[in-house]
Amino acid sequence: MQKLLRLARLDLRMILREEMLWFMLFVVPALQFSLALLLLPWLEVQFPAMAGYHPLILMLMTLQVVTSIGFVLASMLLDERDEQVLNALRTMPIGVNTFLFYRLSTGTFMAVVFSYCMLSAPGMEGLGGAARLTAAFLFAGAVPITTLALTALSGNKVEGLAVYKALSIILILPAGSFFIDSWAQHALGIIPVYWTLHYVSNILAGKPAGAALLLALATHSLALWGLFYLFKIRVFR
Amino acid sequence: MISVSNLSYTYRGAGSPAVDGISFEVPRGEIFGFLGPSGAGKSTTQKILIRLLEGFRGEARVMGKPLEQWDKSYYNHIGVGFELPNHFGKLTALENLRFFGAFYTRSGHDPLELLSRVGLEEHAGKRVSDFSKGMKMRLNFVRAIMHGPELLFFDEPTSGLDPANARRIKDLILEQHSQGRTIFLTTHLMHDADELCHRIAFIVDGKIALIDSPKALKLKYGRRLVRVEYLNGTVREAEFPLDGIGNNAAFLRLLREENVQTIHTEEATLDDIFIKVTGTSLAGTANSEQRTANSKQRIANSE
Numbered sequence: 001m002q003k004l005l006r007l008a009r010l011d012l013r014m015i016l017r018e019e020m021l022w023f024m025l026f027v028v029p030a031l032q033f034s035l036a037l038l039l040l041p042w043l044e045v046q047f048p049a050m051a052g053y054h055p056l057i058l059m060l061m062t063l064q065v066v067t068s069i070g071f072v073l074a075s076m077l078l079d080e081r082d083e084q085v086l087n088a089l090r091t092m093p094i095g096v097n098t099f100l101f102y103r104l105s106t107g108t109f110m111a112v113v114f115s116y117c118m119l120s121a122p123g124m125e126g127l128g129g130a131a132r133l134t135a136a137f138l139f140a141g142a143v144p145i146t147t148l149a150l151t152a153l154s155g156n157k158v159e160g161l162a163v164y165k166a167l168s169i170i171l172i173l174p175a176g177s178f179f180i181d182s183w184a185q186h187a188l189g190i191i192p193v194y195w196t197l198h199y200v201s202n203i204l205a206g207k208p209a210g211a212a213l214l215l216a217l218a219t220h221s222l223a224l225w226g227l228f229y230l231f232k233i234r235v236f237r
Numbered sequence: 238m239i240s241v242s243n244l245s246y247t248y249r250g251a252g253s254p255a256v257d258g259i260s261f262e263v264p265r266g267e268i269f270g271f272l273g274p275s276g277a278g279k280s281t282t283q284k285i286l287i288r289l290l291e292g293f294r295g296e297a298r299v300m301g302k303p304l305e306q307w308d309k310s311y312y313n314h315i316g317v318g319f320e321l322p323n324h325f326g327k328l329t330a331l332e333n334l335r336f337f338g339a340f341y342t343r344s345g346h347d348p349l350e351l352l353s354r355v356g357l358e359e360h361a362g363k364r365v366s367d368f369s370k371g372m373k374m375r376l377n378f379v380r381a382i383m384h385g386p387e388l389l390f391f392d393e394p395t396s397g398l399d400p401a402n403a404r405r406i407k408d409l410i411l412e413q414h415s416q417g418r419t420i421f422l423t424t425h426l427m428h429d430a431d432e433l434c435h436r437i438a439f440i441v442d443g444k445i446a447l448i449d450s451p452k453a454l455k456l457k458y459g460r461r462l463v464r465v466e467y468l469n470g471t472v473r474e475a476e477f478p479l480d481g482i483g484n485n486a487a488f489l490r491l492l493r494e495e496n497v498q499t500i501h502t503e504e505a506t507l508d509d510i511f512i513k514v515t516g517t518s519l520a521g522t523a524n525s526e527q528r529t530a531n532s533k534q535r536i537a538n539s540e
Binding site for chain 1: 287288289309310312313315317319321322323324325326327328332336337339340341342364380
């Protein structure tokens with residue numbers, strides 16, 4: 001536990017020493033909360049057609065919050081990869097896998113808290129406590145996916161920013177399924193977020209959500225396994 | 238301490254092995270030098286021994302236990318000084334040492350004291366990203382020794398250091414040895430190896446060409462000659478057999494009658510021996526090769 005606290009303190013120091021990182025970790029979520037609580041209700045009054053998509057918009061904002069956490073973690077890992085720190089960690093009793101697990105689980109835990117708060121915004125009352133927590137965990141699953149994808153696919157932080165933008169677009173693509181009334185929408189199910197969105201949407205609509213939950217867990221696990229494999233190849237070979 | 242038998246390693250996609258059936262032993266308390274040009278297999282061997290590379294063939298035992306049987310506790314017993322700096326750039330030197338030091342189960346040295354030993358005490362609170370390469374290398378060194386491991390691996394520990402700081406690091410290596418530690422030193426700097434190592438291994442193309450002590454090698458491959466440089470219009474040279482030098486009339490006449498500039502015995506350098514044994518040269522040995530060629534041209538004055 002002491003080691004974890006020491007790591008967390010160190011990570012916080014590093015984040016606070018880089019403007020972009022603290023902006024993405026603290027300012028972006030705060031902005032999203034403000035938008036969800038203040039701007040979104042006002043916009044729905046101005047443009048009533050938006051009200052029907054309130055849960056979807058909130059879910060996409062939640063996704064934005066969690067991917068920004070993933071971006072912060074990936075930026076730190078990219079720096080550490082460039083600085084060869086990951087290699088140094090491989091020759092320490094902690095090992096790099098434990099370090100990576102700590103990083104990803106800390107970020108995921110933060111994302112669970114942030115997602116839970118976002119999904120508690122007005123208009124999401126239909127979720128209930130247990131389903132909200134489950135949904136928060138599912139959304140938080142985008143953190144390790146974003147972190148591993150960015151670290152494995154980027155050569156440096158500038159490339160990381162470009163990959164982040166591309167990944168953000170890919171992750172919101174499943175939102176398109178709410179506008180497609182065809183079986184073809186399930187093709188978007190290869191993106192794990194698709195099942196997260198449909199899990200929440202089904203619960204809000206009073207439909208069975210068990211299958212969506214199982215598929216969300218399966219696709220997230222598969223994506224994480226593949227990305228971790230890619231990460232190990234790209235970073236350590 | 239280290240026992241390697243018929244060790245081979247081939248990188249994925251490579252046509253030939255980077256390490257090809259090497260065997261050697263390093264007893265406890267020895268400074269063992271692993272010497273060779275870039276790409277010879279030195280760093281690959283070290284990476285295997287510090288468990289960064291898996292999938293090797295042959296056997297490697299450290300502290301009596303096969304490498305594969307060690308778990309993460311292995312790293313409590315060894316210290317690794319990498320060839321390239323590797324620290325958190327956004328953290329200070331002291332923060333880095335405290336962070337890394339926290340993961341070891343054994344109590345180590347005071348990081349501030351060690352920083353002062355390598356001349357970094359004034360920079361302890363400075364971010365590592367603002368360090369020069371030489372400063373980062375010194376910090377690398379400190380991190381390797383701070384938990385007091387029994388076995389130390391150093392890969393080019395004086396790389397990027399000015400002579401004064403290289404001296405500090407070499408003195409610290411000798412101090413670690415005097416405290417009973419075993420040191421596996423990888424370098425292409427023959428002078429460092431000559432000064433520090435009890436035994437050295439020459440490795441070329443993944444194979445060990447020779448293992449012996451620097452002193453024994455120099456005796457075996459050296460020429461028992463005395464070379465005299467003297468001024469007679471221009472600088473001239475003459476060589477005399479070392480045996481019986483006190484009765485060599487030509488030598489004594491030269492000392493009496495000429496304006497002698499320098500007198501040296503012609504011991505072989507490790508550079509010369511390396512070239513002789515392996516047929517190849519190390520980076521930065523052009524001068525040495527030239528010297529060897531020149532000496533062959535000279536006519537030994539064996540009166």
